[in-house]
Amino acid sequence: MQSIYTTPSESDHLVRILPPKEGDLNAYRHSFDLHLHTFFSKDAADSPESMIAAAKKKGLSGIAITDHDTCDGVEYLRRKGWIRSDGEAVDGFLIIPGVEVSTKEGHLLCLGTTLPFMKGRRATEVVQAIQERGGIAIAPHAFDRFRAGIRQEVLSDLDLAALEIFNAAVSLRRFNDKAATFATHRSLASTAASDAHHASAVGVSTTSYDLRKLSLSTLLEAIPKGGHLEKNYLSPRQAMQKHFGNWFRGLRSVPASRRLK
Numbered sequence: 107m108q109s110i111y112t113t114p115s116e117s118d119h120l121v122r123i124l125p126p127k128e129g130d131l132n133a134y135r136h137s138f139d140l141h142l143h144t145f146f147s148k149d150a151a152d153s154p155e156s157m158i159a160a161a162k163k164k165g166l167s168g169i170a171i172t173d174h175d176t177c178d179g180v181e182y183l184r185r186k187g188w189i190r191s192d193g194e195a196v197d198g199f200l201i202i203p204g205v206e207v208s209t210k211e212g213h214l215l216c217l218g219t220t221l222p223f224m225k226g227r228r229a230t231e232v233v234q235a236i237q238e239r240g241g242i243a244i245a246p247h248a249f250d251r252f253r254a255g256i257r258q259e260v261l262s263d264l265d266l267a268a269l270e271i272f273n274a275a276v277s278l279r280r281f282n283d284k285a286a287t288f289a290t291h292r293s294l295a296s297t298a299a300s301d302a303h304h305a306s307a308v309g310v311s312t313t314s315y316d317l318r319k320l321s322l323s324t325l326l327e328a329i330p331k332g333g334h335l336e337k338n339y340l341s342p343r344q345a346m347q348k349h350f351g352n353w354f355r356g357l358r359s360v361p362a363s364r365r366l367k
């Protein structure tokens with residue numbers, strides 16, 4: 107089908123389409139940050155609301171909440187009415203429930219569903235659990251051996267919906283290049299994300315999809331087909347913030363999330 111979308115400029119995150127000839131009036135290009143952390147992750151600094159506000163300010167249509175080995179942030183947002191049980195957007199903004207699981211073989215993103223605590227379990231087992239719950243699995247910062255990226259031998263055996271080929275906070279840029287090459291060879295869809303641990307880094311890198319409707323089900327269907335990647339690295343200041351966040355990880359006796367009521 108002929109493309110019905112305008113060409114986005116580098117800075118456009120939300121692009122209204124041209125009047126459709128045969129499509130419908132509800133089709134838009136939507137940008138998402140598919141990997142970020144709130145202070146429900148011990149090494150992240152800002153509240154879920156701060157991350158949402160930052161994303162909205164940047165014109166994103168949604169974000170995935172992918173805290174390390176906890177879905178407490180997702181449950182918190184459900185209670186606050188930010189996430190609907192039917193997967194529809196709230197006030198034109200879509201929160202994608204998720205979690206970044208520290209599997210036995212490295213980090214793995216679950217999008218579209220929550221999971222029980224699965225830290226330390228085999229990656230294949232986690233992928234299966236994600237799929238049984240209607241979610242999709244994406245390997246983030248693959249090959250990044252300094253940040254628990256899953257190595258190639260394991261990746262090859264996983265049923266992934268996509269590979270995060272651009273992580274704005276990757277240790278060495280060549281790890282992103284390696285992931286991109288792997289995705290191309292395997293014909294895997296790719297994503298770009300900020301892996302933000304602070305509100306200032308939300309939306310630094312994004313993936314956009316042309317969706318007729320902004321909802322969890324349409325997005326989960328679109329991700330394995332591939333989107334439009336906007337790739338930018340964290341600024342030195344943002345990288346420094348993340349570095350100190352990592353340093354403090356585990357030292358905090360009282361998680362910042364306890365500040366929430």
Ligand SMILES: [Zn+2]
Pocket residue numbers: 206213246247253
């Ligand atoms: Zn990670």
Ligand SMILES: [Zn+2]
Pocket residue numbers: 141142143206246301
């Ligand atoms: Zn992460």
